[in-house]
Amino acid sequence: MHRRKTQFATRVNRVALSLERRGVAATYEAHDRLLANRTARRHHARATRPVLDEMQQEIVDRLRADGYALLSFSDLFPDPETWAPCEESASAFIAGCEQGVARERATGEVASELSRRPGKEFVLRRYPYGSALDIHDPWLHLAAGRRMLDIANAYHGFWSKLEYVDLWYTPPVPESTQRQVSQNWHFDYNDRHLLKAFIYLVDVDEETGPFEFIPGTEPGGKLESVWPWRPAGRGYPPPETFDEEAKQLPVKTFVGPKQTMLFCNTAGLHRGGFATGKARVLATFTYDSPAALKSLTQRNYRFVTDNGPPADPVVRYALT
Numbered sequence: 001m002h003r004r005k006t007q008f009a010t011r012v013n014r015v016a017l018s019l020e021r022r023g024v025a026a027t028y029e030a031h032d033r034l035l036a037n038r039t040a041r042r043h044h045a046r047a048t049r050p051v052l053d054e055m056q057q058e059i060v061d062r063l064r065a066d067g068y069a070l071l072s073f074s075d076l077f078p079d080p081e082t083w084a085p086c087e088e089s090a091s092a093f094i095a096g097c098e099q100g101v102a103r104e105r106a107t108g109e110v111a112s113e114l115s116r117r118p119g120k121e122f123v124l125r126r127y128p129y130g131s132a133l134d135i136h137d138p139w140l141h142l143a144a145g146r147r148m149l150d151i152a153n154a155y156h157g158f159w160s161k162l163e164y165v166d167l168w169y170t171p172p173v174p175e176s177t178q179r180q181v182s183q184n185w186h187f188d189y190n191d192r193h194l195l196k197a198f199i200y201l202v203d204v205d206e207e208t209g210p211f212e213f214i215p216g217t218e219p220g221g222k223l224e225s226v227w228p229w230r231p232a233g234r235g236y237p238p239p240e241t242f243d244e245e246a247k248q249l250p251v252k253t254f255v256g257p258k259q260t261m262l263f264c265n266t267a268g269l270h271r272g273g274f275a276t277g278k279a280r281v282l283a284t285f286t287y288d289s290p291a292a293l294k295s296l297t298q299r300n301y302r303f304v305t306d307n308g309p310p311a312d313p314v315v316r317y318a319l320t
Ligand SMILES: O=C(O)CCC(=O)C(=O)O
Pocket: 182, 183, 188, 196, 209, 210, 211, 212, 266, 270, 271, 272, 273
């Protein structure tokens, strides 16, 4: 009797979960087509369009053609003054992670100052959910600056939201370790309009868990039918079969020196962070649509300000 009740409860849970997922997906679609994203598109269409310089335009063109654009930080930000505060913050983060990881290895105990998210413990994060960030934080300052936002908005065709700002430190694991979650091929299910920026904060080679992407698998891309995007959908093709299939596809593996910068539409298939030789460290920003924030995702930070909201409406829209 108990067993039957348990099986029944499991079935009810599964049905409830599936209904909830369908409800969330329907809310997303309504906001994408009719509500929040329509407003964001209208803002973009009505406001004076920023004039993109050659580099910004090239990034947008490459994103439209291939779903990604690879460059060096200094291609987009030639002034070394832009990098200086980022370097300082990155060095402090790396030093803290190295100390914490060394202590964990020595004591076998978890270092409580290292921030990990349940389900993805292999990544150490600079900003746990709910972190209060102001515009003086070097990464928020960079991510919410017009040089970055104008690229995101031109690519999306609407005023984007800045959903996520973080630094990730991924310590190496033995090669025999099984890949976990985002180390496997997947698409991000939380928006079809996704743009992520990654900046490598160390040199990344094949053994440092490089980011990988299959160009064309993003929504609207030539290969989108390989594993079609769905809101709240099955983001992970089964690795047992797909890892072999991927070998026939035009996989891009982004190895590169420190300050390599990559823009990518991660609604297409990607994976990364399987570091086996040395730790991978990067900065990552996500630009998405208001529909995603209304239904499928939430910001990892709280924007705080003493001087009222930012005066520039594009920046204000991205942060609030
Ligand atoms: O860690 C990586 O390289 C993969 C990241 C990823 O899956 C994502 O940002 O959506």
